[in-house]
Amino acid sequence: MSSLVEKKVVIALSGGVDSSVAALLLKKEGYKVFGIHMINWDSQLNELEMDKECESLSKDREYAEIIAQQLEIPFFVYNFTFEYWNYVFKPFISLLNKNLIGNPDILCNSAIKFGTLLSKVKRVFGPDVLLATGHYAKVISTENNVLLGTCSNExxxxxxxxxxxxxxxxxxxxxxxxxxDSKQKVREIAKENNFPNWNKRSSRGICFIGKRNFYSFISKYVDSKKGSIVDIENQKYLGQHQGLCYYSMNQRKGQLVSGQKEKYYVCGRDENNSTLFVCGESNRDKYLKKNYCVADNIHWIGTPPEIGREILLKFKHTPRFISGTIKKINGEEVEISHESCFSTSPGQYIVFYSLDKKICLGSGVFKTS
Structure with a gap:
């Protein structure tokens, strides 16, 4: 334990229970801990009105500071509004204006939390300082590489x-x-240590912006064109959509198509005419199940896999893995055959895993199927 006493670590305190308990565990292990709370969104600057969810961002900061006081660790607030706007939000909006739905959470982690923040704490606290967060994941060191491991709770x-x-x-x-192994265990630890946020709900919505009505929020920033909703099976007009960028493949929303006996799912689009195609649940498999995909902007965390390697995929953040095989690698583009499943939308991320589900190999951006 003595070798760890002077080991410095910065914990990113979001105000949530996960990062709070992470800070507690680090201190118990003997680390010299510094708490950092990031402000990445200026609600007053970027919106006309502050709603309840925006106010909750201020509450997050309050919780973070209280936890730091209880743990008797130094607490700092860093404002990365400029960096978040330029490296995360603007690229997200740029994709939406091309009718592509990206994933700002993935960009936020790589560019802000483990990019801008990591660089700053290295400058402020020294090159030997480490950065910790409340994520459920593992860092696995091998002889040649450092790997991103999955946590024990899928x-x-x-x-x-x-x-x-x-x-x-x-x-x-x-x-x-x-x-x-469970969120309940984290909450129990927090409650035992009298953390005021022990029962705080997990965060939802766009990274660092919070949960809100997606359309009413995003419509302030994108130039969307309304168009027709059409049943792809019989070309019947079913209504009007607010803009293709607001609808992802396989999406089902109550307000999407009203007054119909059958549930409808988004299954395609014609960008030239701004037409959104939907299919009834009885035709869902026909139009939405795929067994092949192409991804570009590939990023491998460790050694790139070879053609023919069997891997597991995730088309979204879910416990379910999809079996697949790498068929072709062309620079930053990969072609993969996989078990039949409901695919995703262009612009979304496909994440790759080892067959034993223990290692995250990297990711790519879904292009087509």
Whole structure:
């Protein structure tokens, strides 16, 4: 334990229970801990009105500071509004304006939490300082590489959102919750230590912006064109949509098509005419199940796999893995055959895993299927 006493670590305190317990565990292990709370979104600057969810961001900061006081660790607030706007939000909006739905959470982790923040704490606290977060994931060191490992609880594993991390970043990271097998256990630890946020709901919505109505929020920033909703099977007009960028493949929303006996799912689009195609549930498999995909902007965390390697895939953040095989690699583009499943939308991330589900290999951006 004495060798760890002077080991410095910065914990990113979001105000949530996970990072709070992570800070507690680090201190118990003998680390010299510094608490950092990031502000990445200026609600007053970027929106006309502050709603309840925006106010909750201020509450997050309050919780983070209280936890730091209880643990008797130094507490700092860093404002990365400029960096978040330019490296995460603007690229997200740029994709939406091309009718592509990206994933700001993945960009936020790679560019802000483990990019901008990591660089700053290295400058402020010294090159030997490590960065910790409350993510459910593992860092696994091998002879040649540092690997991103999945946590023991598949339901809570967050490697999907960490799949763009690099070797350099992983060498500087600690995930204190990697061996905790349930969120309930985290809450129990927090309650035992009288943390005021022990029962705080998990965060939802766009990274660092919070949960809100997607359309009413995003419509302030994108130039969307309304169009027709059409049944792809019989070309019947079913209504009007607000803009193609608001609808992802396989999406089903109550307000999408009203007054119909059958549930409808988004299954395609014609961008030239701004037409959104939907299919009834009885035709869902016909139009939405795929067994092949192409991904570009490929990022491998460790050694790139070879053609013919069998892997597991995730088309979204879910406990379910999809079996697949790498068929072709062409620079940053990969072609994969996989078991039949409901695919995803262009712009979304496909994340790759080892067959034993223990290692996240990297990710790519879904292009076509």
């Amino acid at each position: 339901q809570k594993d967050q490697t999907y959102f960490l799949s763009k991390l690099t070797q350099f970043q992983l060498r500087e990271i600690i995930f204190p919750l990697s061996e905790i």
